[in-house]
Amino acid sequence: DIQMTQSPSTLSAYVGDRVTITCRASQSISTWLAWYQQKPGKAPTLLIYKASSLQSGVPSRFSGSGSGTEFTLTISSLQPDDSATYYCQQSNIIQRTFGQGTKVEIK
């Protein structure tokens, strides 16, 4: 299996801050990486696919980058509605795996 490791596990920031979440894969996954947002009691929603492609309807303050084993999700200007847990997920092999999640809190 490919292990996905996110950092940090939790972050707290102010509205308007630039926020970056890192995801590392245990082996190269090219750009087969997606990012999801999950709010309490809700199903996840897709934010980014193929490492840097923004899903339709997702605000442009979200962006993704990276390839190989290191990836980042950036929120350019944090908004109150962005309080959630974020997950990365690899699809380089059939057995998809997710990172452990990063909880983003608003100060």
Place this chain on the structure above:
Amino acid sequence: EVQLVASGGGLVQPGGSLRLSCVASGFNVSRNYMSWVRQAPGKGLEWVSVIYSGDSTYYADSVKGRFTISRDTPKNTLYLQMNTLRAEDTAMYYCARDHIQWDAFDIWGLGTMVTVSA
């Protein structure tokens, strides 16, 4: 409207069985890759199984040999048959469309809760 609605969860004893259903609307499950993803209470997401448009199926090691994914084309429904359930299978189970080109879960159902307990 494109949506997935999962059902069939509940309380079951260890060693028991349960079948989850996921009805799709707005697209055909038979022409898409469809997956089940689960989330134990307070934990992260875990991919469980996928069925491809050609009917190939794959499973996470944790459920291989116990769970079976399938679909009914006329009913446009995805299923997950879960046998020999264990306490560690307790989770919210989501069905999701695995976008063929993007290789990402672009549509998610609301989820159905499975609790395995004596």
